[in-house]
Amino acid sequence: MDEIFGIPAPLLFGQLLLGLINGAFYALLSLGLAVIFGMLNVINFTHGAQFMMGAFVAWMLLNWAGLGYWWALLLAPVLVGLTGVLIERTMISRLYKLDHLYGLLLTFGVGLVIEGVFRNEFGSSGMPYRIPAELQGSWDLGFMFMPIYRGWVVVVAIVMCLATWLVIEKTKIGSYLRAATENPALVQAFGINVPRMMTLTYGAGVALAAFAGVLAAPIYSVNPQMGANLIIIVFAVVVIGGMGSILGSVVTGFALGVIEGLTKVFWPEASSTVIFVVMAIVLLTRPAGLFGRA
Amino acid sequence: MAAPGGFSGTDFKQEDTVFFGFTRTQLAAFAIMLAFIAISPFFLYPVFLMKVLCFALFACAFNLLIGYVGLLSFGHAAYFGMGGYLAGHAAKVWGLPPELAILIGGAVGAGLGLVIGAIAIRRQGIYFAMITLAFAQMVYFFCLQAEFTGGEDGIQAIPRGVLFGVFDLRSDMTMYWVVAAVFLIGFLLIHRIIHSPFGMVLKSIRENEPRATSLGYRTDDYKLMAFVLSAALSGVAGGTKAIVFGIATLTDVFWTMSGEVVLMSLVGGLGTIFGPVMGAAVIITMQNYLAEFGAWVTVIQGVIFVLCVLAFRRGIVGEIGNWLRVRL
Numbered sequence: 001m002d003e004i005f006g007i008p009a010p011l012l013f014g015q016l017l018l019g020l021i022n023g024a025f026y027a028l029l030s031l032g033l034a035v036i037f038g039m040l041n042v043i044n045f046t047h048g049a050q051f052m053m054g055a056f057v058a059w060m061l062l063n064w065a066g067l068g069y070w071w072a073l074l075l076a077p078v079l080v081g082l083t084g085v086l087i088e089r090t091m092i093s094r095l096y097k098l099d100h101l102y103g104l105l106l107t108f109g110v111g112l113v114i115e116g117v118f119r120n121e122f123g124s125s126g127m128p129y130r131i132p133a134e135l136q137g138s139w140d141l142g143f144m145f146m147p148i149y150r151g152w153v154v155v156v157a158i159v160m161c162l163a164t165w166l167v168i169e170k171t172k173i174g175s176y177l178r179a180a181t182e183n184p185a186l187v188q189a190f191g192i193n194v195p196r197m198m199t200l201t202y203g204a205g206v207a208l209a210a211f212a213g214v215l216a217a218p219i220y221s222v223n224p225q226m227g228a229n230l231i232i233i234v235f236a237v238v239v240i241g242g243m244g245s246i247l248g249s250v251v252t253g254f255a256l257g258v259i260e261g262l263t264k265v266f267w268p269e270a271s272s273t274v275i276f277v278v279m280a281i282v283l284l285t286r287p288a289g290l291f292g293r294a
Numbered sequence: 295m296a297a298p299g300g301f302s303g304t305d306f307k308q309e310d311t312v313f314f315g316f317t318r319t320q321l322a323a324f325a326i327m328l329a330f331i332a333i334s335p336f337f338l339y340p341v342f343l344m345k346v347l348c349f350a351l352f353a354c355a356f357n358l359l360i361g362y363v364g365l366l367s368f369g370h371a372a373y374f375g376m377g378g379y380l381a382g383h384a385a386k387v388w389g390l391p392p393e394l395a396i397l398i399g400g401a402v403g404a405g406l407g408l409v410i411g412a413i414a415i416r417r418q419g420i421y422f423a424m425i426t427l428a429f430a431q432m433v434y435f436f437c438l439q440a441e442f443t444g445g446e447d448g449i450q451a452i453p454r455g456v457l458f459g460v461f462d463l464r465s466d467m468t469m470y471w472v473v474a475a476v477f478l479i480g481f482l483l484i485h486r487i488i489h490s491p492f493g494m495v496l497k498s499i500r501e502n503e504p505r506a507t508s509l510g511y512r513t514d515d516y517k518l519m520a521f522v523l524s525a526a527l528s529g530v531a532g533g534t535k536a537i538v539f540g541i542a543t544l545t546d547v548f549w550t551m552s553g554e555v556v557l558m559s560l561v562g563g564l565g566t567i568f569g570p571v572m573g574a575a576v577i578i579t580m581q582n583y584l585a586e587f588g589a590w591v592t593v594i595q596g597v598i599f600v601l602c603v604l605a606f607r608r609g610i611v612g613e614i615g616n617w618l619r620v621r622l
Contacts, residue, residue, distance in 0.1 A: 043420045094604060100420050101366045102603050105560065108553060109599025116593035232549060236428040239421060269439060276432035280413050283425065287416040 007265055013144040015261040021150055021219065023257020024157035025051075027250045028212040029234045031161055034243040035168070036205035038181045040198055042092060042103035047234070048227030049114040050206045053080045054213020055222045056118060059129055069132035069218070076214045077207035084206030088199045096198075111228075118224040126221025153215050160211065161250040168246055177201065236279045242292020252290060309620060314482075315489035319620040323568055331474050340470040341538070346578045347477040348535040353558040353570030354484050355527035360556075361565030362488055363520045364500035365415075368423040369430025370528050370555050372410070373403035375547025376433060377529030378536035382449040383442055385537060392455040392463060396476065396533040403529020404522050406433070411521030415514055418503075427549060434547045448543030452536055469538060476534050480527050485567060487523060496520055557595060560602045563609025566622050572611050 029047060036044045044050075057079055058072035067075065087110060095102045135149040168174040180187040180194050188194045213227070220226055241252030256275050264271040282290060309317035316324060334343055352374055359365045377399035385395040414425045437443045444450070454463035463469045487493050498506045499513050507513050536542040545551065554577065562573025577595075584591050602609065608616055615622040 037420075043424065091600065091604060098607075101423065102607070104366070104368075104420060104423055105556065106600060106603040108556075109596045109603065112553070112596030112599060113593050114596075116589055116591075116596060119589045119592070228549075232427055232431045235424040236431075239417070239424055239428065272435040272439075273432045276428050279425070279428055283413050283416050 010144050012265055015265045019258040019261020020154050023254035024154050025212055026234055026237045026257050027161055027253030028157055030237045030249045030253050032205040032208035033238055034249045037243050039201040041100050045104055045107035046111040047209050048231030049111040050080055050209040051213040052227035054210030055217040058214045058217045059222045072214050077211040080210035081203040081207030085199055085203040088202040115224050126223035129217040129222050131218040165246045233275055236275050240279050240282045242289020245291040248291025335470050340466040344470055344473045344538045346575050347473050348531050349578055350571040350574040351477045351480045352528055352531035353555055353574045355524045356555045357559045357570040358484050358524045363496045366423045367426040369426035369552050371547050371551035372430040372433040373406055373525040373528035374532035376406055377403045377532030378542040378546050379443050381533030382452040382536040382542035386452045392457050392537050399533020400526045400530040404526035407522045407525020411518050415517045437547050450541050452540040561609055563612030566611045568622050569609050569611035
């Protein structure tokens with residue numbers, strides 16, 4: 001098994017793994033976007049900035065408070081999620097009665113502010129974040145060396161996606177959420193506090209983005225632009241998958257990450273555009289998205 | 295879907311159109327704008343004014359979609375930037391005169407708009423915005439890798455050339471009058487489109503697309519046509535800017551540029567004729583004066599975005615119109 005289709009096996013599997021890791025981030029971020037959109041009817045343009053904030057909070061916890069990776073994994077989503085709650089309460093909640101496009105414009109503006117502030121504080125060059133000691137090193141899988149941290153990211157992302165799916169599909173609060181997505185007025189009439197649910201949903205979606213940011217910190221360098229470019233690709237992922245189904249967006253995220261990784265092996269120049277090409281093909285054949293409802 | 299311009303609540307005076315689809319108030323506003331364009335180069339820096347006019351045309355083209363069809367394109371930088379690249383390439387490498395270079399910029403915008411628009415109009419609302427943004431990012435990656443764009447360096451030292459073989463554009467004043475003419479032609483063309491029967495159908499799509507469909511209009515064809523026109527004029531604006539400044543770079547195709555044109559239209563007033571012009575003037579002036587603050591400009595623009603959406607949705611011109619109870 002030295003070569004597959006004339007490609008050295010380590011290169012192929014290496015790119016496949018990279019694709020899976022990118023896919024993990026696409027999945028986590030598009031999942032958060034889908035949950036927020038389902039409940040609030042707002043496309044959260046700030047999502048990329050909140051992903052970046054997650055990574056920065058991890059860095060700050062380590063360098064300013066001496067709290068390591070495991071604390072960051074717990075605290076960063078909570079802290080960034082709280083800023084999300086604040087943003088929803090003070091700004092987004094004022095726009096529910098207006099055209100949805102205003103929500104997009106508002107969150108775009110908030111994203112610009114957050115990214116600008118971080119760029120002024122920390123500059124544009126990235127800052128390193130060390131892989132935690134427990135996850136350093138790599139496993140010899142026989143056909144390739146697998147850095148433990150990268151395997152960890154893929155596994156944790158899958159677990160997190162499944163957990164989100166379970167909460168939404170199998171718990172009482174999830175059933176409220178699904179009901180409120182379908183018909184908020186009726187759910188409110190049953191005495192459930194829908195505005196508070198919207199706030200918590202936004203906070204949870206943002207926390208998910210921050211969680212992804214902490215996972216990303218040791219892999220990518222922590223820099224203010226790390227979310228902006230990612231979020232546009234995630235938008236394409238969301239369009240491809242459609243926002244109707246939770247598992248749909250997770251599967252689409254991982255699949256597109258792998259497609260991107262494979263393209264890097266076989267046709268490197270096209271790797272940055274392949275997801276957009278897939279988006280065009282899906283729109284031409286299934287305009288509602290692979291898992292979407294028209 | 296209601297128009298993002300959202301004039302609801304305003305009780306407009308019924309005004310007759312007196313000339314070329316303008317009402318009396320609009321004619322007065324147009325005269326003020328014309329006078330400003332004619333006098334300003336004598337007391338303001340012409341290169342700065344040319345930048346304002348290029349962006350004003352760009353914002354007007356963008357506003358044609360959001361204000362009159364209700365489509366929010368978040369990827370208009372693609373047509374603006376590609377128009378600039380191709381106009382620059384035509385003038386520098388092919389040695390074409392500036393009038394042809396600018397037209398090529400418009401043609402590239404139209405072609406690109408036809409392809410992207412045909413796919414993007416298959417979805418509405420928020421999806422439309424995300425799709426146009428994603429395709430614009432694809433164009434950006436293409437420009438980053440393509441040979442002729444010069445990658446990170448861009449196309450530099452684009453000659454301004456000689457217009458119609460008569461007017462030497464190396465003089466800033468001559469160049470200014472050409473840019474002013476390009477802007478006015480574009481502005482009046484958009485105004486004419488809005489007030490044509492075609493424009494009426496566009497507005498009916500904005501107000502209620504299913505009903506327009508039920509009346510027998512092929513709404514997709516109308517939307518695509520409006521998209522192509524908007525993209526073409528954005529390409530003209532980008533091409534003109536490349537000729538004026540002699541440079542075409544990645545900045546003009548990047549998503550931040552798409553955001554800027556949205557901001558300009560929002561500040562001036564979505565769905566108003568004069569709003570985008572006002573918005574472009576305000577934002578470009580602001581960028582000029584705040585240039586020394588570096589990255590804070592992004593923060594300030596973000597804050598303006600937030601304030602406009604939360605408290606100032608009519609924009610400057612929209613507020614004035616609301617106050618005077620007239621459509622501007």
